[in-house]
C-alpha cells in the first residue's frame with residue numbers, strides 16, 4: 001500500500017495547492033469538502049500508519065520556503081536527523097560488530113530479527129507500514145521521524161494546513177497518532193523505551209547480547225541526550241515573543257529543560273523498574289532469571305584490587321550478591337526532594353528490593369518483581385505531583401543545591417555520577433544569574449575528565465571507537481574523587 005504524495009512538489013510551497021496525504025483536500029490552509037468521487041475523510045477509528053522519513057523530507061530539509069516560515073519550526077529537521085545516529089541505527093545492523101553479535105548468539109540475520117529491529121528501526125506491524133508514492137516503506141530509515149513523532153498518515157495533512165494546528169490541544173493531536181514529544185514525561189518514556197528497554201515493546205538488550213559484543217547501554221539523562229542527538233528543534237525559550245504569547249509561555253517562569261531533567265529522572269526509575277519486574281517475572285516462568293543485564297555490571301566486571309573503593313564503601317545488601325544497576329535510583333531523589341515527598345516511603349520500597357537481591361545469589365525473582373512493581377507505581381504518582389509544579393529560578397537554585405547534597409551523601413557509581421552531573425549541567429545552563437561561572441566551569445571540566453561526559457553522538461563520532469577510552473574511564477573512576485569535586489562545586493553555588 002502506498003500513500004498518494006503525487007502532487008508536483010513545487011506546488012505544495014506555492015500559494016494554491018494542496019493535498020498530499022489524506023483524502024481531504026485543502027487550499028490556502030483552509031479545509032474544503034471532499035470532491036465527488038474522492039474518498040470520505042478518515043473515520044476516527046482508522047488506524048494511524050507509518051510513512052517513513054521520505055514523507056517529511058519534502059518540507060523539513062531545506063528550511064523555510066514559500067508560505068512555510070520558520071517562526072515555529074526550523075524546517076531543516078531532516079538534514080539534522082541525517083547527521084544523527086538514529087538515521088543510521090538500522091545500517092549499523094549491517095556492520096561487522098552486529099554480524100559478530102548475530103554469529104555468537106546464533107541469530108540467523110540480525111537485520112531481520114525483531115530482537116534487534118525493535119530498537120534499531122521503526123519495526124511496526126506490516127499492515128501499518130505505508131510508503132509514499134514511488135517509494136516503499138523502508139526499515140532502512142532506522143529510528144525515523146515516525147518512530148518519535150508518531151505514525152503520520154492521519155496528521156500529516158492537517159499539521160501543515162490547519163491554521164490552528166500549532167496550539168491545538170495535545171489530546172486532539174494524539175488522537176491522530178501524533179506523539180507529544182514536547183511533554184517531558186511522554187518524551188522520556190519514548191527515549192527510555194529504547195535506551196533502557198521495555199519488555200512490553202519487545203525492546204530488551206540481554207546480557208547474552210552484551211557478552212556477544214553489544215556496547216553497554218549507558219545511563220541516561222534525557223535532556224542531555226536530547227541536546228546531543230544532535231537537536232533539530234528550538235526550545236520554546238528560543239522561539240521568541242510571538243510564539244510565547246500564543247502558548248502563554250513566560251521564559252522567566254518556566255525553565256523547560258530543568259523540568260525535563262527532574263521529570264525524566266523519575267520516569268527513568270519507572271521504566272527501569274518495569275523492565276526489572278517483567279524480567280524477574282519471566283524468570284519464574286521460563287527460568288530466564290538471573291538476567292545479568294539487570295544487575296550492576298561493575299559488581300562483576302571490575303579488576304580485583306587490594307584497596308578497592310567497594311570495600312571502603314561497604315555494600316547495600318549482602319557482600320557478593322549484586323544489586324540492580326543503581327543509577328535509576330539516584331536522579332529520582334531530586335524529584336523526591338522537590339516534591340517534599342516523605343523519604344521513608346521510597347526508602348521502604350528500595351529496602352525491599354535490596355533484601356530481594358540479597359535473599360539468595362542473584363536475588364529472589366518473585367520478591368524482586370513485587371518490589372520493583374511497587375517502586376514503579378510509586379514513581380508514577382510522583383511524576384504526576386512533579387508535573388503540576390513550577391520550575392523557575394528559585395526552583396533551579398534549590399535543585400542545584402539538592403543535587404550536590406544527593407551526590408555528597410551517597411557513594412555514587414560511575415553511571416549514577418554521570419547522570420547526576422549531566423542533570424547539574426542542564427539545570428545550571430538555565431540558571432540566571434550565574435554568580436561564579438568561571439569557577440563552576442573549571443570544576444565541570446574536571447568532572448568531564450573524571451566521567452567522560454561527552455557522548456559519541458552524531459554520525460561523525462563512533463560509539464565503538466570511543467568504547468576503549470570509555471571503559472578505561474570507568475575503571476579509573478573513583479567515587480571519593482567525584483564527591484570531592486561536587487563538594488567544591490556546591491561551594492560556588494548561590495545561597496538564597
Ligand code: HEC
Pocket residue numbers: 012020051052053055056057058059060068069072073145146149152156159160165166
Ligand atoms: C508539505 C510540507 C510538510 C510535510 C510533508 C511535513 N511537514 Fe511537518 N511541518 C510543516 C510545517 C509548515 C510545519 C510548521 C507548522 C506551523 O508553523 O504551525 C510543520 C510542523 C511540524 C511539527 C511540529 C508540529 C507541532 O504541532 O508541534 C512536527 C513534529 C512535524 N512537522 C513533523 C513532521 C513529520 C514527522 C513529517 C513526515 C511524516 C512531516 N512533518 C511532514 C510542513 C510539513
Ligand code: HEC
Pocket residue numbers: 085092093097098099101102107110115116117118119120193194195196197198202203204205209214215216217218462463464
Ligand atoms: C533496547 C534497545 C536495543 C536493542 C534490543 C538492541 N539495541 Fe543495539 N543499541 C541500542 C542503543 C540505545 C545503542 C546506543 C548505545 C550507546 O548510546 O552507547 C545501541 C548500539 C548498538 C551498536 C553500536 C552502534 C554504533 O554506532 O557503533 C550495535 C552494533 C548494535 N547496537 C547492534 C545491535 C544488535 C545486533 C542487536 C540485536 C541482537 C541490538 N543492537 C539490539 C539499543 C538496542
Ligand code: HEC
Pocket residue numbers: 053056057060072073074075077078079081086143144145146147148149181182187226232233234235236
Ligand atoms: C529520536 C527521536 C526523534 C526523531 C528520530 C526525530 N525527532 Fe523530531 N523531535 C524530537 C524531539 C524530542 C523534539 C523536541 C520537542 C521540543 O522540545 O520542542 C522534536 C521536534 C521536532 C520538530 C519541532 C521543531 C521545533 O523547533 O519545535 C519538528 C518539526 C521535528 N521534530 C521533525 C522531525 C523530522 C522531520 C524528523 C525526521 C527527519 C524527526 N523530527 C525525527 C524527537 C525526534
Ligand code: HEC
Pocket residue numbers: 207210211212213215216217292293294295296297298299300301322
Ligand atoms: C553477575 C555477574 C555479572 C553481571 C552483573 C554482569 N556480567 Fe557481564 N559477564 C559475566 C560473565 C560471567 C561473563 C562471561 C565471561 C566469560 O564467559 O568469559 C560476562 C561477559 C560480559 C561481556 C563480554 C566478555 C568480556 O569478558 O568482555 C561483556 C561485554 C559484558 N559481560 C558486559 C556486561 C554489562 C554491560 C553488564 C551490565 C549491564 C554486565 N556485563 C553485567 C558476569 C556478569
Ligand code: HEC
Pocket residue numbers: 085086088089090092118119120121122143147148187190191192193194195218222225226227228229455456457458463
Ligand atoms: C526506537 C528506539 C529509539 C528511540 C525511541 C530513541 N532512540 Fe536514541 N538511539 C537508539 C539507537 C538504536 C541508537 C544507536 C544508533 C547507532 O549508534 O547507530 C541511539 C542513539 C542515541 C544517541 C547517541 C548515543 C551515544 O552514546 O552517543 C543519543 C544521544 C540518543 N539516541 C538520544 C535519544 C533521545 C533523546 C531520544 C528520545 C527523544 C531517543 N534517543 C529515542 C534508539 C532509539
